[in-house]
Amino acid sequence: MIPLGAIRGTVYILLPLAIVFFQNVGADDPRRILIIIAIALGSMIISFSYQALNWFFYTYRFEEGYLHVKSGVIIKNERSIKQERVQTVNIRRGIIQQLLGLASLQVETAGAGGESEFNLTAVAYEEAVQIKKSLEGPGKAPPQEIGEVAKDDDLTEGEAGEPSFTEHTISIPELFIAGATSGRFLLLFSILAAIFSQVVPFIPENFWETLIDQVTSTALVTVILVGLVLLLFSWLTSTVAYVIQYINFTVRREEERLQVTWGLIVQKQLTLKLHRLQALVVQEELLRQPIGRVALAAEVAGGGSKEQDYVTILFPLLRKKNLPEFLESILPEHSLPESFKPLPRRSLRRYLFRALAPLLLISIAMLWLPYGYGWLTFFLLIPAFFWGLSRYRAGGTFIEENKIALRFRFINRYTVLTMRSNIQAMQVSVNPFQRRQDLKTLRAWVLSSPEGKQFQVVDVESAEAKSIWNWFSRY
Numbered sequence: 519m520i521p522l523g524a525i526r527g528t529v530y531i532l533l534p535l536a537i538v539f540f541q542n543v544g545a546d547d548p549r550r551i552l553i554i555i556a557i558a559l560g561s562m563i564i565s566f567s568y569q570a571l572n573w574f575f576y577t578y579r580f581e582e583g584y585l586h587v588k589s590g591v592i593i594k595n596e597r598s599i600k601q602e603r604v605q606t607v608n609i610r611r612g613i614i615q616q617l618l619g620l621a622s623l624q625v626e627t628a629g630a631g632g633e634s635e636f637n638l639t640a641v642a643y644e645e646a647v648q649i650k651k652s653l654e655g656p657g658k659a660p661p662q663e664i665g666e667v668a669k670d671d672d673l674t675e676g677e678a679g680e681p682s683f684t685e686h687t688i689s690i691p692e693l694f695i696a697g698a699t700s701g702r703f704l705l706l707f708s709i710l711a712a713i714f715s716q717v718v719p720f721i722p723e724n725f726w727e728t729l730i731d732q733v734t735s736t737a738l739v740t741v742i743l744v745g746l747v748l749l750l751f752s753w754l755t756s757t758v759a760y761v762i763q764y765i766n767f768t769v770r771r772e773e774e775r776l777q778v779t780w781g782l783i784v785q786k787q788l789t790l791k792l793h794r795l796q797a798l799v800v801q802e803e804l805l806r807q808p809i810g811r812v813a814l815a816a817e818v819a820g821g822g823s824k825e826q827d828y829v830t831i832l833f834p835l836l837r838k839k840n841l842p843e844f845l846e847s848i849l850p851e852h853s854l855p856e857s858f859k860p861l862p863r864r865s866l867r868r869y870l871f872r873a874l875a876p877l878l879l880i881s882i883a884m885l886w887l888p889y890g891y892g893w894l895t896f897f898l899l900i901p902a903f904f905w906g907l908s909r910y911r912a913g914g915t916f917i918e919e920n921k922i923a924l925r926f927r928f929i930n931r932y933t934v935l936t937m938r939s940n941i942q943a944m945q946v947s948v949n950p951f952q953r954r955q956d957l958k959t960l961r962a963w964v965l966s967s968p969e970g971k972q973f974q975v976v977d978v979e980s981a982e983a984k985s986i987w988n989w990f991s992r993y
Contacts (some may be wrong), residue, residue, distance in 0.1 A: 873906030
C-alpha cells in the first residue's frame with residue numbers, strides 16, 4: 519500500500535503545480551513536458567519516502583487490556599487505548615487490499631470525538647481479524663470472513679440447545695429490486711444531464727439532422743428521446759452499482775451486538791454494540807410501497823466524523839409482512855406495534871392546506887405568463903391533494919411501557935422505534951392555528967450525529983401529545 523499512498527500524494531502535489539506551470543509557460547515552450555515529468559518524479563520520490571517512513575514508525579501492540587499505538591514521522595504520537603473504552607471495531611477491504619490479502623481496521627472508542635482513535639489501512643487480514651477478536655473481549659466467537667454466509671450447521675448452540683446467534687442475508691433478486699427502487703438513478707440522471715448539456719455544442723449538426731429524419735419527427739421528440747435514454751442508462755447503472763455495493767449483505771445478532779457485512783469491490787464489516795443503537799427507522803420509499811418492501815436503518819450514537827457514520831443500514835430490502843418476524847429474531851427489544859394512534863380528522867384540513875396553498879398561488883401567478891400555458895399548472899393540484907392526504911394518513915404515534923413509535927411522511931414514509939431511555943429531549947409545541955383546532959406538534963431527539971437527530975409528528979391530538987409528554991417526563 520506504500521506505492522498507492524505515494525501515488526495519491528504525488529497527485530495532490532502535482533496538480534496545483536501543473537496548473538500554475540501551464541498558466542505561466544507558453545504552449546510552444548519545449549521544456550514544458552520535461553519540467554512536468556521532473557516534477558512528477560520528484561513528487562513521487564518525496565511521497566514514497568514519506569509513506570515508507572510513516573509505515574516504518576507506525577507500530578502497535580496489544581497487551582493486558584490496552585492497545586498501544588505509536589505513529590508520526592516528524593511529530594511523534596503515542597497513545598494507549600483501554601479495551602473497555604472500545605465501542606466498535608470495523609474491517610474494510612478494497613479491491614486492491616483483497617488482492618494483497620490486506621484490510622483496513624478502524625477502532626472507535628467512547629469520547630473519541632470526530633475520528634477513529636485507531637486506524638490501520640494496510641494490515642494483514644488475518645491479523646485484523648485477530649485484533650478485532652481480542653478487542654471485543656474474551657469468549658467471543660471470531661468474526662466470519664467478509665462476504666461469507668453462515669450455513670445452518672455453522673450455528674453454535676447455547677446451554678438450552680438454541681442457536682447463540684441469528685443471521686439474515688439478502689438474495690440477489692431482492693438486491694436488484696432494492697437497487698431498482700432506491701431512487702439513486704435520479705441523482706445520476708441529473709449529473710448525466712448536466713454533463714450532456716455541456717457536450718451538446720460539440721456534437722455535429724448533421725448528427726441531429728439524421729436523428730430527426732430517421733428516428734424522430736421533431737426536435738421536441740428528439741429531446742424527449744434523449745432524456746429517456748439518459749434516464750434508462752442512469753437507472754441501469756445505479757441498479758448495478760447498488761448490487762455491487764451491497765452484495766453478500768449479512769446481518770448477524772450475537773449476544774449484545776450486531777455484525778453487518780456487505781460489499782464486493784469494497785468489502786466492509788461493521789460491529790454495532792446494542793447500547794449505541796438509539797433508534798430503528800423503517801423506511802418505506804415511494805417506489806417500494808406498491809410492492810410491499812421496506813428498508814431498515816439504525817441511528818447510532820458516537821459515530822465518526824461523517825454523517826453516514828451515524829446511520830447504519832441494517833437491511834437494504836425486506837418484505838413488509840416479514841418485518842415483525844425479522845425484528846423478533848434480530849432485535850426483539852424493538853418490536854413493531856400492531857396499531858398506531860392515528861391523527862384526528864380535523865388534522866386533514868391542515869395537511870391539505872399546506873400541500874395545496876403554495877401551489878395554488880403559483881398556479882394563479884402562472885396565468886399571467888405571455889405564452890398562455892400557465893393554466894396547465896392547475897393540474898399539479900391533483901397530485902398535491904393526494905400527497906397531503908397520504909401525509910395525513912401516515913401520521914401516528916404509539917407508546918407502551920418504555921417504548922415509543924412515531925410514524926410520519928414527507929415523500930417517503932418513516933416509522934421510528936426507540937426506547938424512552940434513548941430520547942435525549944422531547945418537545946410539544948403549538949402555534950396559534952393549531953391552538954384553535956386543539957392540535958400540537960410532537961418532536962423527539964435521539965443521540966445521533968453531532969447535533970442529534972430529530973423526529974416529529976405534526977398536528978397530533980392534544981390529549982395524545984399530553985399523554986406522551988407525561989409518559990416521558992415522569993421517567
